[in-house]
Structure formats: structure tokens, C-alpha cells
Amino acid sequence: MSTPSAPDRRPSLPTRLARLGFGDAAGAERLLAEAGPAVTAELLDDLGTTPDPDLALRGLLPLLTGAERAGEAAALATALATEPAVRERLLAVLGVSSALADHLARHPSHWRVLRARKDMSEKDAEDEPPDGPEPRREFLEAVGADPDAGEPVARDASTETLGALRVAYRKHLLMLAGRDLTGELDVAEVAATLADLASAALTAGLAIARAQVPEHGTCRLAVIGMGKCGGRELNYVSDVDVIFVAEARDGHPEDAALRAATRLAAATMRACSATTPEGALWEVDAALRPEGKAGPLVRTLASHRAYYERWAKTWEFQALLKARPVAGDAELGARYAETIGPIVWRAAEGESFVEDVQAMRRRVEADLNQRNAEAARQLKLGPGGLRDVEFAVQLLQLVHGRSDESLRAADTLSALAALSRGGYVGRDDAAALASAYRFLRRVEHLVQLHRLRRTHMVPDDPAGLRRLGRALGLRTDPVGEFTALWRRHAREVRRLHEKLFYRPLLLAVARLPEEEARLTPDAARARLEALGYRDPAGALRHIQALTAGVSRRAAIQRTLLPVMLGWFADAPDPDAGLLGFRQVSDALGTTPWYLRLLRDDVTVAERMACVLGSSRYATDLLLRAPEAVAMLGRASELRPRPAPALRAEALAAVRRHTPDPDSPAATAASVSAEDAVTAVRAVRRRELFRVAVADLLGRLDPVEVGEALTDIAAVTLDAALRAAIGKIEVERRGPLPTAVAIVAMGRFGGHELGYGSDADLMFVHDPEPGADERDAASAAHAVAEEIRRLLALPAPDPPLRIDPDLRPEGKAGPLVRSLASYAAYYARWSEPWESQALLRADPLVGDAGLRERFRAVIDPVRWPEDGVGDDAVRQIRRLKARMESERLPRGVDRRLHLKLGPGGLSDVEWVAQLLQLRHAHHVPELRTTRTLAALDAAVGARLLDPEDAAELAEAWRLATRIRSAIVLVRGRPSDLLPTEHHHERSAVAHVLGYPSAGDLLEDYRRHARRARTVVERTFYG
Structure with a gap:
């Protein structure tokens, strides 16, 4: 009998490929069949270790085909079999970069740059420098220039020459990527080598430019690298x-030399940026030069110095850090560095340094706080991204590098290490930030290597994420592990960004364990000043008071303050913010919640x-009622409360203090009334704070603010009226012989009160049947005077000033008239302006029946049956002009x-009111006391063009918002846009969301100008 053979337990090829990590096992099997024996079992196993085995295999086969054609096949096969460095580097590159795989397919002999020195022949090793061929020499030779000449000139500027430079550059890029992807180089070494390659390519580009500019000998030109x-x-x-700097050679006119230098600079940029069949290098960007793109491409050294000494902004000095x-000309470049370097470090002493730094921080924050889906994948501008690290380090350099020359390093990691050694950043923080920065730069390199495209975006497809994870050595769950690691580093960067600025300030003033280096008091003051604190010494005192000691309160403050100091710095007045925080904390310090x-x-x-940090008005309210902090935690608490609920609370407070009508002591009644109003004021104080906070946070529009403030004023007056009636009834030993009501007028009646508005009003009473009219008038007058008192x-608290001057x-x-007296006056004596004033009359407070009867009296006066005649219109126009x-x-x-x-609130309101006087009797929708509602009604009745109404409404809203912002910022009202105090003007603009005071002024003038044009046409005719 024959013995049965053992079953073949080897896995099928597709199964093996899947186990090796190939995502498309069937496709890989087809490619391997085409490759034949060139891909050995051992090589296949090594392909499975690459970041993307499918990509690596797709890149390897064209290389093998190209090597066959170029006579490189045998040498490549031998190297893959016997030189581990070649195999590891080549497969790592092919598993990450399809662009470099394409380059190898076109230039198969370039695999040789991936060889280790020990694997080269003795002759090759002798000819090759330790770190590979010197790029400057090779690039110049590639374009036909003599590397040993003082100013080498290329053979021509043809496509072939440009292509040769790109081939040589990509060969060096391939060599660098091989060492990078196998972990032989640190990310900082890779970045420095890339910068050196760029320097060598610029040198070759300049040689190409000299071939195009025959008069290049008239000038000296130096190329200054900026940024990375x-x-x-x-x-x-x-x-x-x-940046380009030039000067004339001896005996040559400067103008002609600068023209030649400009041509040289432009040709150099083209030589590096132009696209050829071999691709492009990169864009050369000269926009960081003085005056940016609007300035000349090339300047002399003297011109550069003059610009930076007189005109440069802080961000330009920030750019010059690198x-x-x-x-180009090495000696001229060295003189440029010697001349400009010291100017950079004097920049922080300039008057505008603090404002410029704040503006830079806001621009960066705007980048970091992008909310679109793409931002979450941004390595550079996303939250916790590279820009966050770089800006933090650069700002700290500018602040402290004035007095500490050890901080004047050009690259981020060296500068961060110097900041740590100098005690400006804690050692642990610096190490954590450096680690996060290296990780983010490593990921950035990997995503750019894939197709050699300029991108800072993490891929969103699983294959791309898997390739990144495996390239970073993550094998168990490459996608999940990479995502978690990336998010962790981003969170750490964001946390450390805040901590870098603010945590050391605590260490500078508090008696804390020496776990981290401390800032000196001078350095702490310098940092606070740079962040916008105008009184840094005072700020340090507040920080010390809040954090000193070992109490639980001090420990929590030490946790809170680093973050809050940053938020204060983002506000218009950091000093006021920190002071207010200390005061509120002192008031509530023993309150556990x-x-x-x-x-x-x-x-x-x-x-x-x-x-x-934004509002003196809101801060003063909070200091009077610090427990109102609690409402900041819930969005529902930052909406104005309904008027009925407010009224119920206020009247309940009044009832608690209502005097006994049988009390024999008038003094007791007076005290009770005062107590009642004091209780109501506490309600008003809290509600004003609620509205102010909601307004500052952008949760209310101007109409909602006006309605809310009107409700608060009406409720306060209602309560004061009840308290006054109670007091007078006690004094009279009986109920009032008359009903009393309060008629809101002006902005109060229009439900458009501002934070600083007076409450225009009129008092009206209506005697009870059978009451003595004199006694009723006396009682009503006593009530009105008591309300005023x-x-x-x-x-x-902010006062509620009442103004009864709009009465007949x-x-x-x-001060007080009876209903009958009002009716008689308006019937006989009323002037057009009084009819106009009644358009905003709204009986809001007091006896409900009297309020309705008063409306019945005034409606025919303010909405006359036949409108107003031409004489009345002319009178109204004259009155407006005189006003x-x-x-x-x-x-x-x-x-x-x-x-x-012109174009202000009065202009808009008078347009609406004239339309009401003329047409409200026939258009019921016009019978409103509110300005914008009247404009809408006029549009609906086709009495006003919709575009005109929109211009008027926008101007009214903006003027109203500015008025509110002025009171919120200053704590007191003003009808003038602030122009004298720069800080106050900027604060108002910030509260309103404008980048600068100039933007606010320009926007207001534009809206006012358009509104005035409408007023001239619709009001004056």
C-alpha cells in the first residue's frame, strides 16, 4: 500500500498577503505574478513590514522594470539581497511615498543613494562624503555651473537645465527620506537638511539667473532665508x-545695479518655482519683505535698515527671528544679519509692541478656533497644532530675548530648550511641548511625502490613516492608536500653550515648591506687559493675593488662574478683569460653591x-451682587426673564414691606417704602446683570436688549408706585381717592431703553366717582413725588432717572394731570410735536382701567383721522432741522x-414717526410705539421702499449697539463714538466684534451715510 502524503498546510498566497498587511490581496497577487521571481519570499515578507505594503509593491515593480532597461537590474537585485540598508530604506520609501516611487521609476539608478557607506566599494566610499554628496556642488554641476567659481553661472536657462536641477534635488530628497523613514535621523535633523537642500537649490537657481542677466556683474545679491x-x-x-538684499559693485550706479539685482532675484524665483516635466521644487515667496508685495523686490541694506527702524510692525520682527x-553674496548676507539682528530685539521696546502682540495672538486664535470640519484635521492651524507651538515660543522669545541673548535661537526646538534653561518655561512643560512638536512635525513630513504636495491635513480615509500609523510604528490598531496619539498631543499642546504664558507667573509670585524654574519678577512683569496688562506690577500683586498660602481656596486659584489670565488678556482690559476677579473672589471666597x-x-x-475684562458696567453690578456668578453656568439663565415673572417677584418684595394702613407712624411708613424699593432694586440689579452678560456674549440683538431693559424699568416703577401708594395711604389713613398710572414716553414708551437711558414718563390720575378733585389731585401728586424721592x-446701582418733561x-x-385735563389739553392746545411725542406713549404702569382710558384719549391725537397737513409737516421738518x-x-x-x-437714531425715528402721523389712522399696523416695527409696517403698506427701510434699520441697530457698548465698557452713557481715548475706543470695537476701532468707525460712517441719504429723500422730500 502506498502511504498517503501529508496535507499541504501552507496558506494560500492571498491569505498570506492578507496576513502580511496587504489591503488588496487579489491585486497584489496579480502584480506578483507579473513580477515573477524578482520578488523573493524574503522580499515579500519585508514588503509586509512597510507602512503601506500595497503602495510599496506598486512602486517596486516599475522600479524593477526601469532597472532592467537601464542595466541596473543585477546590481539592484544583489543590493536587495545582500545590503540590508538598501532594502530597508528603499521599501520604507516605497511604502510611504508614491511621488518618490515615480521618481525612481524614471531614474532607476538613484536607488544607489540609499546605500550605507559600509556597503559601498572602497573607491565609492572614498569619493563620497560621510553624509552623501555635497548638494551645493552637485546642484551647480547639474545646471552646468562651476562649483569652485566665486559666482557660478549655469550653461543656460532651458527646460533641460531646470529639469536637471529638479532631478538632482529629488535624488537628495530620496536619500534623506530613506534615512528619515528608517529612524536614522531625528525630525530636527531632517528639517535642517531640507533647509540646506533649499539653500543649495537657491544657489543653483541664482546661477541659472546669472545666465539670463548679462549685467549681473554690476551688483552683489544676497538671498536671506525667512520662516522655516x-x-x-x-x-x-x-x-x-x-528676502533679497543688494548693493552696487564699485563704480556702478546704484539704480542700474538695483535693476540688475531685481532681474536676478525674479529669475532666481522662476528657476526654482517653474514647473517642468520633472516637476517643480517649491514656490519661492518674497512676501515677507518690507511693505510686502507692494514693496520693491530688492532693496539695499541701508533701505532695509531704514524701513525696520521706522516703519516695521511687530509681526515683521517676529518673522525676522528666523x-x-x-x-548669494555671503559677505553681504552676513552684514545684513549683523545689521538687522539687533533691531529685532529692540522691537519689543516700541510703543505699539503690546497692541501688536495682542493682535498677533488674536489672529492666531482665530486660526486655531476654526469651526469647519477641515480644521479638525489641520496639523498646522488646527487647535493644538504646530502654529500654536511656534507662536508661543516666538512670543516668549520676543518678550524675554530683549535682555537674555541666550534665547535668540532661530529654530523652534532650540528656542524652546533655551527658554527652559533660562527658567521662562518649566522643564517638564518644555519637554512635553518638544515631544508634541516633534510628533506633529513627523506626521506633517509623512503626509507631505506621500505625493510630495504642500499639505498640512491629516487624511480622513482609513488607508491613509493606516499608512500614517504604521509609519509611526503602530501595529496593533494603526488607525485607532494614531488618532488617539494625535489627539492627545494636540490637547497637550493647547494646554501647554496656555501654561507657557501664565503658569510661570504664578511661580514668580507664590511660595510654591521649586518643581519648575521661576521667572524673575522683572521677567514676569515683562510677560504680563506683552500680554496687554498695562499695570503688570499691580497684576502680580493680585496674582499673589489670590494664590498665596496652602488653603484649598489658594490651590484652586492656582489651577484656575493660568487659564483665566489668558482669557483676561484676550479681553479689552486685562487689568480690570483681574482686579474684578480678585474682588469677586474676595467677596465669595468662603462660599463653597x-x-x-x-x-x-x-x-x-x-x-x-x-x-x-470687557465691561465696567457689568463688573460693578456683579460686585454689588457677586452671587450672580451662578447664572453664568446655564444658557437658560442668560435670557431676559418674562415681564410677568419679574413683576410677580418685585411686587412680592413690596408686599413684604407694605406698611399697615392703620399704623400711626408716618416715619415707619416711609422706612417701609424705602425698604420695599431697596428689595426691588436688588431684583433690578440682578436682571440688569443678566441682560448685560447676555448682550456681551452676543446672545441678544438690540431690539431684545431694549425690550428687556424696558421691562426691568417698568417693573421697577410698578413696584415703586405700589410702595408709594402704600406710604401715602398710611399717611392719609385710608385708600387713595384716585387711580394713578404712569405713561412711558420716548425710548421708554418705544420699548427701546438703553443701559444709560432716562425713563421719560407722564403721570396721570382719574378721581374715583364722588371724590373731591382737589383732594384727588393732591394725593396723586404726593404719590408722584414719593416715587421720585x-x-x-x-x-x-445704576440709577433709574425719571424725566417727566414731555408732559403738557x-x-x-x-407734574400730574387728571385724565380729563389731558383730554382737554390735547383737544385745545396740542402742537404737532406733541402729537409726535404721543406716538411713543405707552401706559405701562399702574391702574389697568386708567391705562386703557388714557389710550382712548390720545389715540385720535397721535393717529389723526385725516393725517397731518402740509403745515404740520413743514413745522415738524423745521423742528428737526433746528434740533x-x-x-x-x-x-x-x-x-x-x-x-x-446725520444717519443717527433721531434721523431714523423721525422718518418712522412722520409716516405714522400721516398714515396710521388708515394703516392699523403703523399703530406701534416701536421704531423698527413701524418701518416694517410702512414697507408692508408700500409707504416705504424695502431697501430704504433696510438701510434705516441697519443704521438704527448699529447706532443702538454702539450706544450700549459704550455704557457697558465705560459704565456711563455717551452719544458720541469715542475718539480721544485709544484704549476705550478699542474696547468698544472689541465688544462689538470689530477687529479694530478703525473698522468700527468705517462701518458706522458707511451705514450712517446711507441712512442719511434715505432721510433726505423720505423725510425732507
Whole structure:
């Protein structure tokens, strides 16, 4: 009998390929069949170790085919079999970079640059420098220039010459990638080598340019590397930022020499940036030169010095931190560095340094806080990205490098190490940030190597993420592990970005364990000043007071403050923010929920910092009622409360203090009324804070703010009226013989009150049947006077000033009139302006029946049956013109007056009111006291063009927002756009969301100008 053979237990090829990590096993099997014996079993196993085995195999086969054609097949096969370095480097490159695989397919002999020195022949090893061929020499030889000549000139500027430079450059890139991807080089060494390759390519580009510019001998030209090129931390694919400096050679006119130098510079840029059949190198970008793209491409050294000494902005000095001569005339480049270097470090002493630094921080924050889906994948600009690290380091260099020359390193990692050695950054923090930075740069290199394209975006496809994870040595779950690692580093960078600036400030002033290096007091003050604190010494005192000691409160503050100091720095007034925080913390320091709330809910702390650093008005309210901090934690608490709920709370407070009508002591009644109003003021204080915070956080529009403030004022007056009636009834030993109501007028009646508005109003009473009219009038007058007295009592809150001057006969008329007296007056004596004033009359407070009866009296006056005649219209127009000329304060720019200036609030409101006087009787929708509602109704009735109404409404909204912002910032009202105090002007612009005060002014003038054009046409005819 024959013995049965053992079953073949070897896995099938597709199964083996899948186990090796091939994603497309069937496709790989087809490719291997085409390759034949060239891909050995051992080589196949090694392919499975690459970041992307499918990509590596697809790149290997064209290389093998090309090597066959070029006579390199035998040597390549031998090297793959006997030289581990070649095999490891080549497969690592092929498993990451399809672009370099394509290069190898076109130039198969270039695999030789991947050989280790020990694997070369003795002759090859002698001819080759330790780190490979010197790129400058090779690049110059590639373009036909003599590397040993002082100013080498290429043979021509043909496509062939440009292509030769690109082939030589890609060969060096291949050599670098092989060593990079196998872990032989640190990320900093890779970046520095890339910068050196760029320098050598610029040198060859300049040689090509000399072939195009015959008069190149009239000038000397130096190329200054900027950005990552200057700092020797370049990416695989990146724009190369440069600045050109030139001077005339002896005996040559400067103008002619500069023209030649400009042609040379432009030709150099083209030689490097142009696309050829061999691809492109990278874009050469000269936009960082003085005056940017608007300035000349080439300047003399003297011109550069003059510009930086007189005109440069702080961000330009930040860019110059990395300036380094990289090509061209070495001696001129060295003089440039010697001349410009010291100017950089004097920049931080300039007057605008703090403002410029704040603007830079805001620009970076705007980049970091992008909310689109793409931003989450950004390695450079995303939250916790490379820009976050680089900006933090550069800003700290600018702040402290003035006095500490050891910080003047060009590259990020060296600068970070110097900051750590100098005590400006904690050692552990510096190490963690450097680790995160190296990781992010490594990932950036990998995503750029794939297709040799300029990108900072992490791929969103599983295959791309898997390739990245495996390239980083992650094998168990490459996608999940990479994503978790990346997010962890990004969070760490974001946390350390805040900690770099602010944690050392605590160590500078608090008696804490010496776990980290401390800033000196001078260095701490310098850092605070650079971050926008105008009184850094005072800020340090506040920090010390908040964090000193070993109490739980101090420990929590030490956790909170590094983050909050950053939020204060982002606000218009960091000093006020920190002071307010200390005051609130002192007031609530023993309250257990306060610090716990700030520690556990970052939203509360951030909102609190915004409010305290932006608004004196809101801060003063909070200091009077610090427990209101609690409302910052819930979005529902940052909406105005409904008027009925407010009224119920206020009247309940009044009832608790209502005097007994049978009390014999008038003094007790007076005290009770004052207590009642004091209780109501506490409600008002809290509600004003609620509205102010919601406004500052952008949760309310101007109409909602006006409605909310009107409700608060009406409720306060209602409560004061109840308290006053209670007091007078006690004094009279009986109920009032008359009903009393309060009619809101002006902006109060229009439900458009601002934070600093007076409450225009009128008092009306209506005697009870059978009551003595004189007694009723006396009682009503006593109530009105008591309301005025109660509301005028000294109090720390923003006052609610009442103004009864819009009553008939103004100040000369009685403070209180009966309903019958109002009816008689309006029937006999009313002027057109009084009909106009009644358009905004709204009986909001007091006896409900009387309020309705008053409306019945005034409706025919303000909405006359036949409208107003031409004489009345002319009178109204004359009154408006006289008001514009007489009421504007002397010496002010009328264009900046928000109320009476052209296109201001008054302009818009008078247009609406004239339309109401003319048409409200026939158009019921016009019967409203609100300005914007009247404009909408006029559009609906085709009395006003929709575009005109839109222009008027936008101007009104903007003027109203600015008025509110002025009060919020200053704590007191003004109708003028602030122009004298730069800090105040900038604060108002910041609160309104404008990048600068100039942007706010330009926007207001544009809207006001358009609105005035509409007013001229629709009001004056």
C-alpha cells in the first residue's frame, strides 16, 4: 500500500498577503505574478513590514522594470539581497511615498543613494562624503555651473537645465527620506537638511539667473532665508520664504545695479518655482519683505535698515527671528544679519509692541478656533497644532530675548530648550511641548511625502490613516492608536500653550515648591506687559493675593488662574478683569460653591473673564451682587426673564414691606417704602446683570436688549408706585381717592431703553366717582413725588432717572394731570410735536382701567383721522432741522453723534414717526410705539421702499449697539463714538466684534451715510 502524503498546510498566497498587511490581496497577487521571481519570499515578507505594503509593491515593480532597461537590474537585485540598508530604506520609501516611487521609476539608478557607506566599494566610499554628496556642488554641476567659481553661472536657462536641477534635488530628497523613514535621523535633523537642500537649490537657481542677466556683474545679491527655511526647520514641501538684499559693485550706479539685482532675484524665483516635466521644487515667496508685495523686490541694506527702524510692525520682527543668509553674496548676507539682528530685539521696546502682540495672538486664535470640519484635521492651524507651538515660543522669545541673548535661537526646538534653561518655561512643560512638536512635525513630513504636495491635513480615509500609523510604528490598531496619539498631543499642546504664558507667573509670585524654574519678577512683569496688562506690577500683586498660602481656596486659584489670565488678556482690559476677579473672589471666597463652580465648569470661568475684562458696567453690578456668578453656568439663565415673572417677584418684595394702613407712624411708613424699593432694586440689579452678560456674549440683538431693559424699568416703577401708594395711604389713613398710572414716553414708551437711558414718563390720575378733585389731585401728586424721592435715594446701582418733561407744558406744567385735563389739553392746545411725542406713549404702569382710558384719549391725537397737513409737516421738518443745529454739543464732530448726527437714531425715528402721523389712522399696523416695527409696517403698506427701510434699520441697530457698548465698557452713557481715548475706543470695537476701532468707525460712517441719504429723500422730500 502506498502511504498517503501529508496535507499541504501552507496558506494560500492571498491569505498570506492578507496576513502580511496587504489591503488588496487579489491585486497584489496579480502584480506578483507579473513580477515573477524578482520578488523573493524574503522580499515579500519585508514588503509586509512597510507602512503601506500595497503602495510599496506598486512602486517596486516599475522600479524593477526601469532597472532592467537601464542595466541596473543585477546590481539592484544583489543590493536587495545582500545590503540590508538598501532594502530597508528603499521599501520604507516605497511604502510611504508614491511621488518618490515615480521618481525612481524614471531614474532607476538613484536607488544607489540609499546605500550605507559600509556597503559601498572602497573607491565609492572614498569619493563620497560621510553624509552623501555635497548638494551645493552637485546642484551647480547639474545646471552646468562651476562649483569652485566665486559666482557660478549655469550653461543656460532651458527646460533641460531646470529639469536637471529638479532631478538632482529629488535624488537628495530620496536619500534623506530613506534615512528619515528608517529612524536614522531625528525630525530636527531632517528639517535642517531640507533647509540646506533649499539653500543649495537657491544657489543653483541664482546661477541659472546669472545666465539670463548679462549685467549681473554690476551688483552683489544676497538671498536671506525667512520662516522655516531661515530657521533650518523646513518641511518636505513648503514655500521657501526669502528676502533679497543688494548693493552696487564699485563704480556702478546704484539704480542700474538695483535693476540688475531685481532681474536676478525674479529669475532666481522662476528657476526654482517653474514647473517642468520633472516637476517643480517649491514656490519661492518674497512676501515677507518690507511693505510686502507692494514693496520693491530688492532693496539695499541701508533701505532695509531704514524701513525696520521706522516703519516695521511687530509681526515683521517676529518673522525676522528666523532670518539667515542662505545663498548669494555671503559677505553681504552676513552684514545684513549683523545689521538687522539687533533691531529685532529692540522691537519689543516700541510703543505699539503690546497692541501688536495682542493682535498677533488674536489672529492666531482665530486660526486655531476654526469651526469647519477641515480644521479638525489641520496639523498646522488646527487647535493644538504646530502654529500654536511656534507662536508661543516666538512670543516668549520676543518678550524675554530683549535682555537674555541666550534665547535668540532661530529654530523652534532650540528656542524652546533655551527658554527652559533660562527658567521662562518649566522643564517638564518644555519637554512635553518638544515631544508634541516633534510628533506633529513627523506626521506633517509623512503626509507631505506621500505625493510630495504642500499639505498640512491629516487624511480622513482609513488607508491613509493606516499608512500614517504604521509609519509611526503602530501595529496593533494603526488607525485607532494614531488618532488617539494625535489627539492627545494636540490637547497637550493647547494646554501647554496656555501654561507657557501664565503658569510661570504664578511661580514668580507664590511660595510654591521649586518643581519648575521661576521667572524673575522683572521677567514676569515683562510677560504680563506683552500680554496687554498695562499695570503688570499691580497684576502680580493680585496674582499673589489670590494664590498665596496652602488653603484649598489658594490651590484652586492656582489651577484656575493660568487659564483665566489668558482669557483676561484676550479681553479689552486685562487689568480690570483681574482686579474684578480678585474682588469677586474676595467677596465669595468662603462660599463653597463659587470656586467649585469655576473649577468644574470652564464655561463659567471663561464667561466671567470676558465680562470682567470687557465691561465696567457689568463688573460693578456683579460686585454689588457677586452671587450672580451662578447664572453664568446655564444658557437658560442668560435670557431676559418674562415681564410677568419679574413683576410677580418685585411686587412680592413690596408686599413684604407694605406698611399697615392703620399704623400711626408716618416715619415707619416711609422706612417701609424705602425698604420695599431697596428689595426691588436688588431684583433690578440682578436682571440688569443678566441682560448685560447676555448682550456681551452676543446672545441678544438690540431690539431684545431694549425690550428687556424696558421691562426691568417698568417693573421697577410698578413696584415703586405700589410702595408709594402704600406710604401715602398710611399717611392719609385710608385708600387713595384716585387711580394713578404712569405713561412711558420716548425710548421708554418705544420699548427701546438703553443701559444709560432716562425713563421719560407722564403721570396721570382719574378721581374715583364722588371724590373731591382737589383732594384727588393732591394725593396723586404726593404719590408722584414719593416715587421720585424713592428712586432718587442714594444707591450703588445704576440709577433709574425719571424725566417727566414731555408732559403738557413741559416743566411749567403740573407734574400730574387728571385724565380729563389731558383730554382737554390735547383737544385745545396740542402742537404737532406733541402729537409726535404721543406716538411713543405707552401706559405701562399702574391702574389697568386708567391705562386703557388714557389710550382712548390720545389715540385720535397721535393717529389723526385725516393725517397731518402740509403745515404740520413743514413745522415738524423745521423742528428737526433746528434740533440738529441747536442740540448738538459744541465742538463735537456731528458725524460721530449717534443720536443727533446725520444717519443717527433721531434721523431714523423721525422718518418712522412722520409716516405714522400721516398714515396710521388708515394703516392699523403703523399703530406701534416701536421704531423698527413701524418701518416694517410702512414697507408692508408700500409707504416705504424695502431697501430704504433696510438701510434705516441697519443704521438704527448699529447706532443702538454702539450706544450700549459704550455704557457697558465705560459704565456711563455717551452719544458720541469715542475718539480721544485709544484704549476705550478699542474696547468698544472689541465688544462689538470689530477687529479694530478703525473698522468700527468705517462701518458706522458707511451705514450712517446711507441712512442719511434715505432721510433726505423720505423725510425732507
